[in-house]
Amino acid sequence: GAGVSQTPSNKVTEKGKYVELRCDPISGHTALYWYRQSLGQGPEFLIYFQGTGAADDSGLPNDRFFAVRPEGSVSTLKIQRTERGDSAVYLCASSPGRNREQFFGPGTRLTVL
Amino acid sequence: ILNVEQSPQSLHVQEGDSTNFTCSFPSSNFYALHWYRWETAKSPEALFVMTLNGDEKKKGRISATLNTKEGYSYLYIKGSQPEDSATYLCAFYGNQFYFGTGTSLTVIP
Numbered sequence: 001g002a003g004v005s006q007t008p009s010n011k012v013t014e015k016g017k018y019v020e021l022r023c024d025p026i027s028g029h030t031a032l033y034w035y036r037q038s039l040g041q042g043p044e045f046l047i048y049f050q051g052t053g054a055a056d057d058s059g060l061p062n063d064r065f066f067a068v069r070p071e072g073s074v075s076t077l078k079i080q081r082t083e084r085g086d087s088a089v090y091l092c093a094s095s096p097g098r099n100r101e102q103f104f105g106p107g108t109r110l111t112v113l
Numbered sequence: 114i115l116n117v118e119q120s121p122q123s124l125h126v127q128e129g130d131s132t133n134f135t136c137s138f139p140s141s142n143f144y145a146l147h148w149y150r151w152e153t154a155k156s157p158e159a160l161f162v163m164t165l166n167g168d169e170k171k172k173g174r175i176s177a178t179l180n181t182k183e184g185y186s187y188l189y190i191k192g193s194q195p196e197d198s199a200t201y202l203c204a205f206y207g208n209q210f211y212f213g214t215g216t217s218l219t220v221i222p
Contacts, residue, residue: 004156033210045209058209099145099164
């Protein structure tokens with residue numbers, strides 16, 4: 001079956017713009033995670049969904065970041081008023097349940113000019 | 114923010130050598146420890162999920178041990194091959210996931 005997919009693979013935007021990053025998890029996986037990875041760092045946790053609800057959004061850096069998963073499958077990470085510091089690779093992962101192994105997508109490389 | 118530390122940061126070994134590296138994590142509020150392998154231009158791939166103190170897991174030439182009381186896990190690779198070259202990430206699962214910065218392994222043919 002298909003793995004986790006993320007679109008777009010690359011996104012270049014200007015400071016102040018709004019962007020949406022999409023994650024399609026593995027079918028049937030109830031848990032979905034968003035991470036941000038900056039150069040030389042490990043993935044930094046942003047938000048975790050169990051089903052449709054955000055079970056833990058404590059990793060979102062500020063209120064410009066928001067994520068949804070309205071039907072418990074596809075998730076969208078939304079960033080308002082982008083800043084240059086938001087430039088990073090945004091990784092999505094899904095899992096059959098909490099604390100099970102995570103399956104990662106290829107990431108979206110966001111560049112804010 | 115919790116400290117999940119991995120050492121060494123990078124490692125070069127000759128093909129055929131065995132090697133190991135360390136992940137250190139808080140010993141309180143432990144739920145699980147994950148190991149992932151991340152090759153360049155690919156997605157991280159799960160190696161092990163470890164939950165019990167004293168756990169030892171093995172997959173081919175790669176094995177891992179877990180000590181939750183002292184807060185460390187070792188990853189071992191026996192007889193390293195060039196295809197083992199990757200970054201090895203550990204992730205501590207307490208209240209949320211905290212990834213280390215990884216150990217970058219290069220196996221020289």
